[in-house]
Amino acid sequence: MKDMRGLVYGGPGNRSWTEIPDPAIQDPRDAVIRVDAVTICGTDLHILGGDVPETAAGRVLGHEAVGTVIETGGGVAGLVAGDRVLASCISACGICRFCREGVYGQCLGGGGWILGHLVDGVQSEYARIPFADLSTYKLPEQVSDESAVLLADILPTSYEVGVLNGRVQPGDTVVIVGAGPIGLAAVLAARLYSPAHIVVIDKAESRLQAAKMFGADTTIVAGGEDPREVLLALTGGLGADVAMEAVGTPQTFELCASLVRPGGRIANIGVHGKPATLHLEDLWIRNVTITTGLVDTFSTPKLLDMLVADRLDLSHMITHRFPLEDFMPAYDVFADPVRTGALKVVLSR
Template identity: 40%
Template sequence: MDTMNALVWKGNGVLSLERRPVPELKDPRDAIVRVTRSTICTSDLHIRNGAVPRANPGVVLGHEFVGVVEAVGSGVANLQPGDRVAACCETFCGDCWFCRRGYVNNCVHGGWELGCRIDGCQAELVRVPFADTGLTPIPDGLSDEDALFVGDILASGYWGAELCQFQPGDTAVVLGLGPVGLCAAQCAALLGAAHVIGVEPDPWRRQLALEQGLAEAAFAPDDPALAERVAALTDGRGADGVIECAGGKDTFQTAWQLARPNGTVALVAMYEEDQVLPLPAMYGKNLVFQTGGVDASRGPELVELLARGKLRTGFLITHRGPLSEILEGYRVFEAHEGHCLKWVVTPG
């Protein structure tokens, strides 16, 4: 096979499913992976909409996937052809100043590359640079779909919860109960929050969070009594940690307003517009802000937590379709048609 199907961002809001050359190894630390499952992410929509300046027109989109290793470079010692792997959404060398401190999003040799600056996973095959750090083997007890969200959606939620450094008895507020927010709610409880409150405009998503046990309360953001409701559940203080996963026009303002004095606001969302830091209105709250993007270096830990049943992600999958129908997947995903949370792209 010399060519393969791939979804290409042409620039100017245009996506095209077309034939592209099959990727080849270029570096000793590369791997070629046959994609068995991938997904569509809101970040892909940001690229299509021109909101990601580092993205290269002509790139194959996609950065969240699992697959089977087809070939590895001579510098990859921890993987071999036939291994099932989950991919990290970020490319990182593991050895630069930032990587050694866990700040893999700022790797001087990588960062968000796949599906942004170099060809990504919404294709039949993908070349993965620094495969020895960016690919995590999937144990036999987990299916491909069980591990699909390890490298991005689950990693982002886990990272946002980590940033808040929850203590026993703390209350978390999660803004936006989309895929990242639902994972953040789950991870906040895993990492110590005793109470999790969701804020989400979609009634179906609010109900899902409650039914799945991911939040004990869920409110609409336009509820005029929202701040009072959160205060009533936190002895009048406000949230100890707020994880902002929505990225809406006013959700940043809601995030800091719901946080208690000396609380933490973790900004996981990607914004398409500048946000205003109203320092006079904030004065005296002494807030700590932690900002994105995700340092998605927890692949092995997340795979282990999934294998042990401490985390689960099956509730995220609402739609599936073959690569040949991915443009329809984009339409459904963007419109939230049929309560779409994640469209899983299957081979074909």
């Protein structure tokens, strides 16, 4: 672990790939991993934009990685040095009430979303993983690092917070606002439930083309066609059964509220840093259900099984690849998808 480096948050708009202390076991339930593949999340951009004030300057960012176990604390069961693992974006103590209910994102025992948020994350050469036996998943040989890293966050987030919270059913009309990685993963996850229509809205034509490749039936350029007119025409004047917000802005949330049918569901997935107006004067009479959520990652084993069984095709999600030391240009590419066409970027050794 000589010349250890990581991507350090220096406050809003400030990041650097710089030398940092080597990670070390701090608790018997910790493990230290060598980071073999890691990616950047839209949430990291929200942190850099100042939308997540709990993240302090000096924090190493990142919560999605595949790595090799280097060392484990004395309280870690089931992991040994040399194991290849997926490091989950959510850490779970396994003891508190929420963990016992499978709601790991709300862990009261020091877990939840802490990596790259409240403790140093995984955008580094090596990383400390708290609650390692419950917050990592051993990977089968046939699953590549690149596919596995997409199960750290975006697939379980879209599946749990979008599809399951939105109660997608066969024959539904589903509209997804935002065709970034989360929105595209929501297309993949929604298709598992055989909806009649999947409609995707985004301002970037390249991302709408990607949405079609992932299985969207209809795409709408934001600022072009009136999405409400398109949805009403598709559904005989009713609107969407499920509207998923996958951006995290007031405008996109309010758009979802305007597209959902009476008795429909709005599933908010995006990370919000500003207030959104809830138009109860329109919604109170329409029996609309609104859900929010932080991913719990209870679905990760099931998604991993589907990946092994070739039921999830993630081959088109990664558009850019970089060496591990090229985090600064990788962030530049990921943060400007309209220009670069970036979906997910992966950095690896």
